[in-house]
Amino acid sequence: MSASAAQSAAPTSTDQTSVNAAVLATSTYDASGRQPAAAAASAAELASTKITLLSSLGHFPDFPIPGIHFIDILPLFQDPAVHNSLLRALELQVLEFSEKPDVVVGLDARGFLFGPSLALRLNASFVPVRKQGKMPGPCVTASYEKEYGTDFFQMQEGSVKPGQKVLVVDDIIATGGSAAAAGKLVKQLGGELMGYLFILEIPVLDGRSKLGGVPTVTLLETNE
Numbered sequence: 001m002s003a004s005a006a007q008s009a010a011p012t013s014t015d016q017t018s019v020n021a022a023v024l025a026t027s028t029y030d031a032s033g034r035q036p037a038a039a040a041a042s043a044a045e046l047a048s049t050k051i052t053l054l055s056s057l058g059h060f061p062d063f064p065i066p067g068i069h070f071i072d073i074l075p076l077f078q079d080p081a082v083h084n085s086l087l088r089a090l091e092l093q094v095l096e097f098s099e100k101p102d103v104v105v106g107l108d109a110r111g112f113l114f115g116p117s118l119a120l121r122l123n124a125s126f127v128p129v130r131k132q133g134k135m136p137g138p139c140v141t142a143s144y145e146k147e148y149g150t151d152f153f154q155m156q157e158g159s160v161k162p163g164q165k166v167l168v169v170d171d172i173i174a175t176g177g178s179a180a181a182a183g184k185l186v187k188q189l190g191g192e193l194m195g196y197l198f199i200l201e202i203p204v205l206d207g208r209s210k211l212g213g214v215p216t217v218t219l220l221e222t223n224e
């Protein structure tokens, strides 16, 4: 299934497990159309990885301001085995897009925790989007609103070349404001925004609606 198809079907975590099974098995269905054991085993491994990842997340009510239920992804990086599973699972999720990225763009700051490692696995460049005032030289700037405040993002001019296929990655899509601003900057630099990839989605906040129909894939979801 292409990422755009996956998006229009608005898959749940469980649906995405089947999507991944389908992706893994695309070229390996047998004559009767049954899924071979190896692909089924990979799908089962991915499903079990998702359970491990979900159970590793931290939950903090009323942080950073009252009324926000903050989900902490930092524990995913404390155990090397969990960290490795996360990167493997993200690499598999990239197969849902119909093309391979030339550039992985990661968002300040939590997109920097896994964006470069994922880019290396994909043999793609890594380029940061940073909060305003952190990078030298000419930059393009976009303002945005997120779940708990307003901010400004920047990218260095020339960091993405016109026509390069760009995958924007971040830890969490909540309201979608941060991701939408990053996509706007990529397009301003002439990049072809091929998709968004997130570790975690909070579907109740409907962040996808801000992403203009760009193919969007998330590994995990929670409505807490």
Ligand SMILES: O=P(O)(O)OC[C@H]1O[C@H](OP(=O)(O)OP(=O)(O)O)[C@H](O)[C@@H]1O
Residues within 6 Å of the ligand: 107, 108, 109, 110, 111, 145, 146, 147, 148, 170, 171, 172, 173, 174, 175, 176, 177, 178, 179, 207
């Ligand atoms: O979908 P949204 O409502 O825009 O929220 C999601 C963004 O909020 C968090 O970043 P934050 O700005 O808190 O920065 P940090 O990574 O530096 O903590 C998170 O890492 C996403 O980038």
Ligand SMILES: Nc1ncnc2[nH]cnc12
Residues within 6 Å of the ligand: 068, 069, 070, 071, 072, 146, 147, 148, 172, 174, 175
């Ligand atoms: N609820 C949340 N938890 C963690 N990071 C976030 N970024 C935006 N909303 C968030």
